[in-house]
Amino acid sequence: METVLEAATKEVNGTVAEKKPTVIFVLGGPGSGKGTQCANIVQHFGYTHLSAGDLLRAEIKSGSENGTMIQNMINEGKIVPSEVTIKLLQRAIAESGNDKFLIDGFPRNEENRAAFEDVTKIEPAFVLFFHCSEEEMERRLLSRNQGREDDNIETIRKRFKVFLESSLPVIEHYNSREKVRKIDAARPIEEVFESVKAVFTSKDEKAV
Numbered sequence: 717m718e719t720v721l722e723a724a725t726k727e728v729n730g731t732v733a734e735k736k737p738t739v740i741f742v743l744g745g746p747g748s749g750k751g752t753q754c755a756n757i758v759q760h761f762g763y764t765h766l767s768a769g770d771l772l773r774a775e776i777k778s779g780s781e782n783g784t785m786i787q788n789m790i791n792e793g794k795i796v797p798s799e800v801t802i803k804l805l806q807r808a809i810a811e812s813g814n815d816k817f818l819i820d821g822f823p824r825n826e827e828n829r830a831a832f833e834d835v836t837k838i839e840p841a842f843v844l845f846f847h848c849s850e851e852e853m854e855r856r857l858l859s860r861n862q863g864r865e866d867d868n869i870e871t872i873r874k875r876f877k878v879f880l881e882s883s884l885p886v887i888e889h890y891n892s893r894e895k896v897r898k899i900d901a902a903r904p905i906e907e908v909f910e911s912v913k914a915v916f917t918s919k920d921e922k923a924v
């Protein structure tokens with residue numbers, strides 16, 4: 717079967733026609749509920765969920781030559797170089813067989829954003845931004861119990877700092893292009909999902 721990336725570039729009457737996948741970036745602070753809401757969106761709307769953090773953790777487990785570097789960056793709450801993360805995303809897109817994706821936790825900084833645009837020429841249909849107070853996010857992360865090494869108070873504080881300094885400017889970039897759909901994520905999971913559904917079923921969202 718033809719993959720999305722193979723289908724992306726086709727010869728039509730001697731000219732190159734591009735068929736790009738639909739991409740929605742899912743952003744928000746650590747513990748704002750991105751993964752939780754993506755699982756709901758997948759069930760209701762048929763997207764493939766690609767979490768950049770999950771792909772990086774799988775890369776560590778695979779014994780890749782980049783594993784130690786990725787592990788050290790994650791433990792410090794830092795952002796892994798775009799080249800590594802984008803390759804993982806491209807591979808996952810190619811292997812999925814789908815043509816619509818929730819890309820969760822990416823782009824995390826300006827370098828991620830510019831490199832993705834440059835390499836893939838893909839613009840997100842929109843950006844879902846889960847907004848939540850640090851106090852609530854910290855509470856959620858400390859009780860997540862999924863065995864994540866970075867869910868300790870020292871690393872959580874570093875991740876909050878990186879979110880404020882490096883990720884918020886990316887959200888501002890897309891906000892100035894009217895691409896951000898901001899969701900109040902401090903409410904119970906079901907209520908948050910009602911707001912998410914309203915975005916996905918809105919007549920104004922042409923690409924969805």
Ligand SMILES: Nc1ncnc2c1ncn2[C@@H]1O[C@H](COP(=O)(O)OP(=O)(O)OP(=O)(O)O)[C@@H](O)[C@H]1O
Pocket residue numbers: 744745746747748749750751752753769821856857859860861901902903904905906908
């Ligand atoms: N609206 C909510 N209310 C209460 N708890 C929530 C809510 N959404 C998610 N949680 C819980 O908070 C924790 C973090 O959620 P989740 O893993 O979805 O966040 P995330 O944004 O993907 O975090 P990270 O950036 O660290 O990957 C999980 O234990 C999840 O069950």
Ligand SMILES: Nc1ccn([C@H]2C[C@H](O)[C@@H](COP(=O)(O)O)O2)c(=O)n1
Pocket residue numbers: 746767768769770772789790793794795796797801820821822823824828866875
């Ligand atoms: N674009 C990304 C996404 C994630 N990482 C690293 C750094 C994060 O602290 C960690 C965990 O991500 P999460 O699962 O919380 O979304 O993964 C990165 O370097 N670049």
Ligand SMILES: [Mg+2]
Pocket residue numbers: 750751767769821
């Ligand atoms: Mg997550």
